[in-house]
């Protein structure tokens with residue numbers, strides 16, 4: 001049997017084609033994909049029925065190594081390639097029995113839309129980052145990068161009680177859209193010096209925490225001058241492969257700055273983030289600006305790239 005799937009042949013070469021539907025692993029299942037976000041209960045013992053509404057968490061972890069056992073499955077190096085499934089930009093995906101045993105499949109409640117549930121994935125990393133650096137009551141947080149991740153961060157920071165969120169970006173359209181998510185101050189770094197702007201907004205003290213959530217080396221270098229003494233800087237976004245960031249380490253040393261990298265989420269953080277995504281009080285509809293059929297995947301990529309969209313969700317069955 002055939003199905004539609006988006007195949008990647010190279011950079012900027014994604015084609016929607018008819019391919020063989022994956023066959024069902026002996027101990028696994030085949031999931032019909034209703035909604036998949038564009039970017040990126042203990043139910044282990046349940047039997048899945050045809051027609052169940054399920055969420056597939058794409059992360060991989062073994063739950064056997066020291067990192068996994070100690071609660072840091074995001075650092076698992078023991079990953080099995082096929083654990084995440086055969087690829088989400090398609091009409092069906094095969095899920096192995098092992099993935100099900102490891103708790104990588106969650107039920108979607110009847111009153112939650114597939115689109116809202118699909119936010120459970122991008123939300124995981126953001127949820128984990130803000131929890132790890134304990135963004136909380138009274139904090140002033142700077143987020144550099146008003147893309148979908150930056151918008152999730154602003155919303156979650158406010159839910160956690162942050163007092164002030166300052167959003168920095170070079171794209172005015174993105175900045176304006178981020179207002180929706182509780183951002184208090186917008187700084188267009190193409191028009192003014194973002195370090196000076198943050199210093200002015202914080203009474204020259206600097207922010208408690210600064211997160212660089214964008215692919216720019218320059219933003220990483222600037223971020224350390226936006227944080228207060230003893231504050232935390234997080235490098236959340238990956239920069240172009242092989243590029244290096246030049247950083248004033250003396251300034252970091254004398255200012256007692258903590259610098260932290262962030263990638264992924266532990267198993268329990270992923271689960272909590274999913275529960276947040278499907279919570280009635282979480283404004284998932286505000287993040288999903290575009291819903292497109294799978295055939296329009298390239299339009300979705302362009303909408304994301306230009307800053308016109310916050311989150312594009314693809315609906316492979318449309």
Ligand SMILES: [Zn+2]
Nearest residue numbers: 062065068076
């Ligand atoms: Zn592991």
